[in-house]
Amino acid sequence: xxxxxxxxxxxxxxxxxxxxxxxxxxxxxxxxxxxxxxxxxxxxxxxxxxxxxxxxxxxxxxxxxxxxxxxxxxxxxxxxxxxxxxxxxxxxxxxxxxxxxxxxxxxxxxxxxxxxxxxxxxxxxxxxxxxxxxxxxxxxxxxxxxxxxxxxxxxxxxxxxxx
Amino acid sequence: xxxxxxxxxxxxxxxxxxxxxxxxxxxxxxxxxxxxxxxxxxxxxxxxxxxxxxxxxxxxxxxxxxxxxxxxxxxxxxxxxxxxxxxxxxxxxxxxxxxxxxxxxxxxxxxxxxxxxxxxxx
Numbered sequence: 001x002x003x004x005x006x007x008x009x010x011x012x013x014x015x016x017x018x019x020x021x022x023x024x025x026x027x028x029x030x031x032x033x034x035x036x037x038x039x040x041x042x043x044x045x046x047x048x049x050x051x052x053x054x055x056x057x058x059x060x061x062x063x064x065x066x067x068x069x070x071x072x073x074x075x076x077x078x079x080x081x082x083x084x085x086x087x088x089x090x091x092x093x094x095x096x097x098x099x100x101x102x103x104x105x106x107x108x109x110x111x112x113x114x115x116x117x118x119x120x121x122x123x124x125x126x127x128x129x130x131x132x133x134x135x136x137x138x139x140x141x142x143x144x145x146x147x148x149x150x151x152x153x154x155x156x157x158x159x160x161x162x163x
Numbered sequence: 164x165x166x167x168x169x170x171x172x173x174x175x176x177x178x179x180x181x182x183x184x185x186x187x188x189x190x191x192x193x194x195x196x197x198x199x200x201x202x203x204x205x206x207x208x209x210x211x212x213x214x215x216x217x218x219x220x221x222x223x224x225x226x227x228x229x230x231x232x233x234x235x236x237x238x239x240x241x242x243x244x245x246x247x248x249x250x251x252x253x254x255x256x257x258x259x260x261x262x263x264x265x266x267x268x269x270x271x272x273x274x275x276x277x278x279x280x281x282x283x284x285x
Contacts, residue, residue, distance in 0.1 A: 040248065041257075
C-alpha cells in the first residue's frame with residue numbers, strides 16, 4: 001500500500017490488545033481501544049443495524065402505527081438502542097464504555113424478551129420487528145450481536161491493561 | 164430474471180468473497196479489496212441511472228417508489244462508509260468490514276428488487 005499516514009504501526013499485533021500510549025486516532029481525535037481490530041467489525045455491524053432499524057421503525061410508525069403500536073414502539077426503542085450502542089462503542093473513554101455496556105445489555109434483554117413474547121403472544125408482536133422470534137428475520141444476528149458485544153466489552157474494559 | 168439484479172448480486176458476492184479471503188490471509192485492506200467495494204458502488208450508480216431511465220420510459224416501480232429510492236440512496240452510502248471506516252484501522256478485520264458492505268448491499272438489492280416487482284411489504 002503506497003498511501004501515507006498508516007495509523008497502526010504493527011501489522012502483527014494481537015487483536016484487541018490495548019497498547020498504552022498508542023498513537024491510534026479515534027473518531028474524534030482521541031485514542032479509542034474499542035474501535036480497533038474485531039471491534040471495528042462489531043461497530044460496523046452495529047452501524048448497519050442502527051441504520052436498518054431506524055429506517056424501518058420510522059417507516060412503520062409513519063405508515064401503520066395503529067396496527068400494532070406496542071410492537072412499533074419497541075421497534076423504535078430497538079433503533080435507539082442500536083444507535084446509542086454504535087456511537088458509544090466507537091467513542092473512547094470510561095463514560096462511553098459505561099453507556100455502551102448499558103446499551104448492549106438492554107439489547108440482549110430486549111431480544112430475549114421480545115423474542116420469547118413474540119412466540120407466546122403473536123398478536124401483540126407481528127413478525128416484522130427486529131427482535132421478533134429472536135431476530136429470525138435478520139438471520140439471528142440481533143441475538144448473536146449483544147453476546148459478542150458484551151464479550152468485546154469485557155476484553156476492552158478500562159484499566160484492564162491500559163492506564 | 165432482471166439482468167440488473169443478476170449483475171448486482173454477482174458484484175456484491177464477488178466483493179464479499181474477495182474481502183473475506185483477504186481477511187483469512189490476514190491482510191489489511193489492499194487495492195483489490197478496496198477496488199471490489201468501489202465496484203459495488205459503481206454498480207449501484209449504474210443501477211440508479213438504469214432505474215431512473217426505466218421509470219421515465221414507462222416501466223414503473225410496482226411497489227412504493229419512495230421506498231425503492233430510499234433503499235437505493237441508503238445503499239449508495241454503505242460502501243463509502245465502509246471504506247472510510249475500514250481504512251482508519253489497518254488490520255484484517257477491516258477487510259471483513261468491507262465484506263459486510265457487499266453483503267449489506269446484497270440484502271438491500273434483494274429488497275429493492277422485491278419492491279420493484281411489487282412483492283410483499285415491510
